[in-house]
Amino acid sequence: MEQIIDIVLLAFMVVTAIAMIRLRNLFAVVMLSGIFSLLSAAMFVVLDAVDVAFTEAAVGAGISTVLMLGTLALTFRDERPATRADWPAMLVVTVTGAALIYGTLDMPRFGDPDAPIHQHVAPRYIVDSPREVGPPNMVTSVLASYRGYDTLGETTVIFTAGIGVMVLLGSVTRRRRRARPTTPATPAAPAPPEGRP
Amino acid sequence: MNHHSVLRTMTKLLMPPIMLFALYVQFHGDYGPGGGFQAGVIFAVAFILFALIFGPVRARRVAPAWVTTPLTAIGVxxxxxxxxxxxxxxxxxxxxxxxxxxxxxxxxxxxxxxxxGVGITVWAVMVSIFMAFVERGAAAHADGILDGTPDGTPDDREDGHA
Amino acid sequence: MLETVLGLYNYWIVIILMMAGFYTVIARGNLAKKVIGLNIFQTSMFLMYITMGAVESGTAPIVAEGATLYTNPLPSVLILTAIVVGVATTALGLALAVRIREAYGTLEEDDLRVLEDRQDTLRDTAATQDGEQPVSP
Known part of the structure; x- marks a missing residue:
């Protein structure tokens, strides 16, 4: 049963992804990307990664959809039809994909308990974390305690990205630019095609 | 957005449970699925919902920049x-x-x-990012930058009136 | 044969999704669409990690009565943080797209290239004129 759900959900994801590539209306693409995130969240539940599913549902289907809609409000709703031939890209993608699929033939089969990934540190986390750290949720123990350095780094990345967005779009930059007189910095610089403030 | 009374009422009704759920996720993360990352995002969603319905000006009164910006660093x-x-x-x-x-x-x-700490940073960053986009949009509309666009997305979002 | 296909099905779908994202990034000229392509690519990577961590008839990695076989918690931890970092970096990319649109009035790569070329030539000619100006008076 789980296998059937797995197959169906993944097939849905492929269909959604292809629809996202083919559609030119970016509004529809963003809506589909929300669906795509939700499908992957369901997929994570099927694969027993509940914490990840939770995060994906909140972040992928919630915040990134809203952010992309915000971007569309500031840019354009439609993508221009392609002007150049896309067969070179198709060729590159097909060759890369074929090579990667050839590579998967050596991968351990799905759900195999003897796969190398389950042999190294995972038994330590599963067996010892309730005794060494305490919380019943192993993901929390690994996230905050065993791999605390990692998480500190990730939090710093989020902080940095947030600062970057604030610098790029923030009101500080705008106010300074508006206060300056409208004469361009270099007289020779060409006027932009439309609408620089 | 004065006339959308259903949306406004539902937002007011939904915000407390969303925030309560975020706190539950934050402090119950040891026992069930959850933790700082998810809680921060869910807590931010409550504010984003508020900003979507009531506009950025009122949202900034609830979560002013002098609160959100320092909090991004305080969490780290x-x-x-x-x-x-x-x-x-x-x-x-x-x-x-x-x-x-x-x-x-x-x-x-x-x-x-x-x-x-993770929850505080994630919350503050998500709210700041969203507000940066929305305020940019409001400023761009005020400057007339976006007049050339063929279609406006839900414009009343950026109006900022309640 | 069927066992191989079922055992590797998840990985193959992951690769198809990854290539779909890759194709969007290299073949589409619209910058917003490129960011969306990167998102598809990213999600496929998440799926790959979680697929590798899954264990047949295992349960979610939360200690429970009667459960002996748990899925691997490590991929969950890595991907959980990666999702939130992913949205933060996506926001950064979208912010760059917004600024590009404000500065150039377009998000299409081809137009941007033409505009950049034109600006470069204008700047070059302006620079040569500036260089001559001090000589003439």
Missing amino acids: LLYAGVGVVSLLLGGEFLNYDVLAHDPHHGQHLGILLVEL
């Missing part, structure tokens, strides 16, 4: 501070065993504080 500092404290108490950086008399209590306390 809280996280790193726990590490420094454990260093000063004689353990390694981010070794929570030394934070209390009993290693288990120490771990519990350490994880709680660290997750809180």
Whole structure:
């Protein structure tokens, strides 16, 4: 049963992804990307990664959809039809994909308990974390305690990205630019095609 | 958006449960799925919902920039501070065993504080990012930058009136 | 044969999704669409990690009565943080797209290239004129 759900959900994801590539209306693409995130969240539940599913549902289907809609409000709703031939890209993608699929033939089969990934540190986390750290949720123990350095780094990345967005779009930059007189910095610089403030 | 009374009422009704659920996810992360990352995002969603319905001006009154901007850094500092404290108490950086008399209590306390730091940073960053986009949009409309666009997306979002 | 296909099905779908994202990034000229392509690519990577961590008839990695076989918690931890970092970096990319649109009035790569070329030539000619100006008076 789980296998059937797995197959169906993944097939849905492929269909959604292809629809996202083919559609030119970016509004529809963003809506589909929300669906795509939700499908992957369901997929994570099927694969027993509940914490990840939770995060994906909140972040992928919630915040990134809203952010992309915000971007569309500031840019354009439609993508221009392609002007150049896309067969070179198709060729590159097909060759890369074929090579990667050839590579998967050596991968351990799905759900195999003897796969190398389950042999190294995972038994330590599963067996010892309730005794060494305490919380019943192993993901929390690994996230905050065993791999605390990692998480500190990730939090710093989020902080940095947030600062970057604030610098790029923030009101500080705008106010300074508006206060300056409208004469361009270099007289020779060409006027932009439309609408620089 | 004065006439959308259903949306406005539902937002007011939904905000407290969303925030309560975020706090539950934050502090129950040790026992079930959840933790600082998810809680921060869910807490931010409550504010984003508010900003979508009531506009950026009122949203900024609820979460002003002087609150959200410093909090992005305070979360990271809280996280790193726990590490420094454990260093000063004689353990390694981010070794929570030394934070209390009993290693288990120490771990519990350490994880709680660290997750809180993560939650604060994620919340503040998500709200700041969203508000940056929305305020940019409002300013661009005021400047007439976006007049050339063939179609406006839900414009009343950026109006900022309640 | 069927066992191989079922055992590797998840990985193959992951690769198809990854290539779909890759194709969007290299073949589409619209910058917003490129960011969306990167998102598809990213999600496929998440799926790959979680697929590797899954264990047949295992349960979610939360200690429970009667459960002995748990899925691997490590991929969950890595991907959980990666999702939130992913949205933060996506926001950064979208912010760059917004600024590009404000500065150039377009998000299409081809137009941007033409505009950049034109600006470069204008700047070059302006620079040569500036260089001559001090000589003439």
